[in-house]
Amino acid sequence: MxxxxxxxxxxxxxxxxxxxxxxxxxxxxxxxxxxxxxxxTAAREQAPATPTAFVDLPTSPLPTDGEQHEVTVTYRNDSSADRTVAPQLLVESADAGPFLTPADIKLERRTAHGCWEAVQVGTQTGTLFTDLPAAQRTLRAGETLTQVYRLTVVNPQAKGTVAPRVALFD
Known part of the structure; x- marks a missing residue:
């Protein structure tokens, strides 16, 4: 051949x-x-992908004592219509740096059953943040959202601010 x-x-x-x-x-x-x-298409119809506004709650310095600290995010839907909201916890780096990394903290969320579950945080330009899409829920008119987080700073050199807020979707 x-x-x-x-x-x-x-x-x-x-x-x-x-x-x-x-x-x-x-x-x-x-x-x-x-x-x-x-x-x-179904996901877009269920809830908007982008928040239209944020309600900033009081901030506090990042605790560096290695102890567990609870942070409560509370929001009341005072409107006459249902509203999609998402609690969010931001941990912002100090302006002078160094930037925080997810390994600097341990974050947990209290479930509806009172148990603690680990929360993964995202990071962007020195800010650690909880995921909005996973936290979205619908509040009926007059209902109150209360989400409790437990934050432990693992790196005693970490410096920053804890900034809870609520994302609003229309």
Whole structure:
């Protein structure tokens, strides 16, 4: 068998394999696209992705004594309509730095059953923050939101400010 015939056979085999793979994958890709499109549409209809305003609550210095400190985020929906809100805790670095990292703190949230669960924090430009989408909830007119966090500073050199707030969605 010549080298030219071997190359033609190899090219033919590769082409057949590629075409059969595309034929099989085509419907799977299309259904995945429909599923993703349906999910993102449903998610957008449930709650807005971007807050329209924030209610800042009193701040406090970041405690560096290594003890557990509770921080309560409270908000009352005084409007006559339901409102989507999300409690958030910010831990802001000192202006002079150094920037805080998630490893500098341990953060927990009290569940509805009174247990403590770990909270992962995001970080951006020296500010640690809790996730808004995961914390979103609907408050009926006149209802009050109360979320209790437990903060422990693991790094005694850390400096900053604890800034609780509530994100409002319209």
């Amino acid at each position: 010549s080298l030219k015939n071997s190359r033609l056979r190899l090219a033919s085999v590769i082409l057949v394999v590629a075409l059969s793979g595309l034929a099989t994958a085509g419907p799977a890709i299309a259904s995945a696209r429909q599923a993703v499109a349906g999910t993102s």
